[in-house]
Amino acid sequence: MKVHEKMRRKGVTLVEICIGVVILSLVMTGVMRMFAGGIRGSQQGMVHLTNMQTAAIIIAQVEYDLMRATELNDPPVNTTETAARWKIKSEDGSSSTVIYNLLPDGLERQENNSTSGDKKHVFGKGLNLKLQFRHLEFVITGEKKKKEGMLIDLKVASDKNSNEEFHIRRMVVAKNLNCTQP
Secondary structure (H helix, E strand, O other), rough: OOOHHHHHHOOOHHHHHHHHHHHHHHHHHHHHHHHHHHHHHHHHHHHHHHHHHHHHHHHHHHHHHHEEEEEEEEEEOEEEEEEEEEEEOOOOOOOEEEEEEEEEOOOEEEEEEEEOOOEEEEEEOEEEEEEEEEEEEOOOOOOEEEEEEEOOOOOOOOOEEEEEEEEEEEEEOOOOOOOOOO
């Protein structure tokens, strides 16, 4: 009988296998939850980065156009609108009109130039954009000239139901304008 008892104790019982499987499944569940949390965090980070990059590109283009502006047509002074229009001095020295229109699926920039024709580009396709242009006139302390510029308020979200929204406000002074004395 002692021989049979020794032979039985060398193997693993069904109960021990079941306990091992339960412990292993608990450990694997915890590891999978950690991976799932990491993936969710990574996706939120990518959405935030996309929103930031889109906002930076739009603001950079608007700022570049405003720095070359020779006349601010729309919106009128001290009003806020989602569309804007101004004249700029093009790189070739000719005059162009730049128009920004907020569309349901992005922001359209249209440049009308008599020599090179019309150029259109849509920024932020597929993203939820909220944009406002506020035309301002002001006098800088110590200077005698009246200045003009635009306060740009831009919000970028991945979709309408998203909690992830990037918001930026920027004041850009149009330096090429022929402003008058206050």
